Amino acid sequence: QVQLQESGPGLVKPSQTLSLTCTVSGGSISSGSYYWSWIRQPAGKGLEWVGRIYTGGSTNSNPSLKSRVTISVDTSKNQFSLKLSFVTAADTAVYYCARGLARKGVAGRVIYGAFDIWGQGTMVTVSS
Amino acid sequence: EIVLTQSPGTLSLSPGEGAALSCRASQSVSSSYLAWYQQKPGQAPRLLIYVTSSRATGIPDRFSGSGSGTDFTLTISRLEPEDFAVYYCLQYDSTPWTFGQGTKVEIK
Numbered sequence: 310q311v312q313l314q315e316s317g318p319g320l321v322k323p324s325q326t327l328s329l330t331c332t333v334s335g336g337s338i339s340s341g342s343y344y345w346s347w348i349r350q351p352a353g354k355g356l357e358w359v360g361r362i363y364t365g366g367s368t369n370s371n372p373s374l375k376s377r378v379t380i381s382v383d384t385s386k387n388q389f390s391l392k393l394s395f396v397t398a399a400d401t402a403v404y405y406c407a408r409g410l411a412r413k414g415v416a417g418r419v420i421y422g423a424f425d426i427w428g429q430g431t432m433v434t435v436s437s
Numbered sequence: 438e439i440v441l442t443q444s445p446g447t448l449s450l451s452p453g454e455g456a457a458l459s460c461r462a463s464q465s466v467s468s469s470y471l472a473w474y475q476q477k478p479g480q481a482p483r484l485l486i487y488v489t490s491s492r493a494t495g496i497p498d499r500f501s502g503s504g505s506g507t508d509f510t511l512t513i514s515r516l517e518p519e520d521f522a523v524y525y526c527l528q529y530d531s532t533p534w535t536f537g538q539g540t541k542v543e544i545k
Binding site: 357 | 493535
């Protein structure tokens with residue numbers, strides 16, 4: 310049974326970098342059959358996709374975050390991470406990590422499935 | 438960016454009744470890469486339906502999905518007490534992946 314667990318500071322100052330880690334247990338993050346993603350949810354609001362990384366090497370993030378996002382994988386620790394730079398109060402949210410199926414299709418194009426396993430979420434507040 | 442609009446915003450129903458939740462996309466979601474999630478207070482979302490109509494593992498058959506192109510529907514045939522929650526649709530066809538704003542199904 311694969312489980313995901315987010316960790317990181319609950320409070321970040323404006324203009325600093327938010328750093329979160331998602332630890333994967335019960336399965337290998339190196340499997341080429343999955344991608345790993347971050348989603349966030351401000352209190353009382355809807356869900357926003359932040360970005361994803363496929364262990365085949367590709368990353369994508371939401372253009373609304375204006376290139377502030379870095380997602381990386383540490384296979385030795387079975388973890389993946391999110392860094393969000395130059396944070397403001399608008400980045401205050403519950404951050405979820407999630408997994409989805411991925412496979413190589415025609416001409417090497419990656420075909421992504423929906424998020425099937427989520428972490429419990431971690432609240433991050435941006436405030437001085 | 439594909440904008441997903443869910444309706445209604447809130448659905449007030451009694452246990453045993455049926456529910457139909459709509460998700461409309463601003464442009465066609467090709468390959469039917471549309472999913473539905475259920476979220477209860479203080480919990481992470483749970484995958485119910487993927488590729489428009491396939492139920493995720495362990496999801497009861499009272500949940501069903503349908504649609505194509507720009508119009509998608511999640512149907513709950515008979516509401517159980519544990520079904521009262523917020524439901525989100527997600528398109529994972531083109532980046533940025535986007536969610537609808539949610540439909541709350543509340544007890545009448």
